[in-house]
Amino acid sequence: xxxxxxxxxxxxxxxxxxxxxxxxxxxxxxxxxxxxxxxxxxxxxxxxxxxxxxxxxxxxxxxxxxxxxxxxxxxxxxxxxxxxxxxxxxxxxxxxxxxxxxxxxxxxxxxxxxxxxxxxxxxxxxxxxxxxxxxxxxxxxxxxxxxxxxxxxxxxxxxxxxxxxxxxxxxxxxx
Numbered sequence: 733x734x735x736x737x738x739x740x741x742x743x744x745x746x747x748x749x750x751x752x753x754x755x756x757x758x759x760x761x762x763x764x765x766x767x768x769x770x771x772x773x774x775x776x777x778x779x780x781x782x783x784x785x786x787x788x789x790x791x792x793x794x795x796x797x798x799x800x801x802x803x804x805x806x807x808x809x810x811x812x813x814x815x816x817x818x819x820x821x822x823x824x825x826x827x828x829x830x831x832x833x834x835x836x837x838x839x840x841x842x843x844x845x846x847x848x849x850x851x852x853x854x855x856x857x858x859x860x861x862x863x864x865x866x867x868x869x870x871x872x873x874x875x876x877x878x879x880x881x882x883x884x885x886x887x888x889x890x891x892x893x894x895x896x897x898x899x900x901x902x903x904x905x906x907x
Contacts, residue, residue, distance in 0.1 A: 740806035742767040748833065748849045753806040760790070763837070763845030766803060769814050770893060771828060771853045772903065773799040779873040780903070781857065783821070785891070786869050791840045794869065797891040801850075810851060818855075822871070823862035828855035832901060838892045850893060852901070876904055 740753040744767045759766050773781040781799040785792055802817045804810055818825050831854050837847040863871055874882070883890055883898055890898075897903060 739803070741803035742806065744849055746835070748835075750804075756803065760844040760846065763839070763847045765835070765847045765849065767810075767851070768803050768846075768848040769801060769810060769817075769851045769853060770798050770897065771800040771814055771818060771855060772831075773822075773826070773855050773857050774904075775856065775858050775873055777873075777875075778904065779875055780879060781822075781861070781871060781873055782879070782894075783863070783868040784870040786865065786867055788866065791842060791844050791846070792891045795891045795894075796889055797894040798897070799871070801893070803848075814853060821864050821867040823864070824857055824859055826855045826857045828853040834896070834900070836893060836896050846892070848893070850897075852897060 739756045741756050741759055742750045743752045743754055743759070744765055745751050746765065748767065750767070754764060758764070775781070782796050783799055784794060784796050787793045800814070800818050800821050802813065804813055814828060815825050831852050833849055833851045835849045837845065839845045861871060880898070883895065887895060
């Protein structure tokens, strides 16, 4: 999967209907509403897999976040995009289930804006993980209660969307 910033990603209206496609850089420079996904992975112990974003990421470098996230690419489907992305970032794929979606907007210190309707999926994995170093510096499994304590004490270490999800939704794996 090519992760160039020249990818065309899906623009959506406020009802999450696709209304066109635009270059990923342009979308974030202009703060255009677009469709994204976030994948949360849990293991048999109920722990959540989180990753630390690579230092070279265009925003939120070195912050901790959910296992995988990206955008709906032109010519693809959500299912295809998220499975390809899991393989690209974490070197594994697994079944996932759609849980909910929400829209948020935040501006970053570097002038970029995320304005997304984020589709959130849950999955389970117990196998090996080999990070793509262009995407993530590190990853770890965390007990949900320990993760919530860490978030409370160190909010600055986590991505905006991950904090939003953890603050506003019941995040735990029941499968």
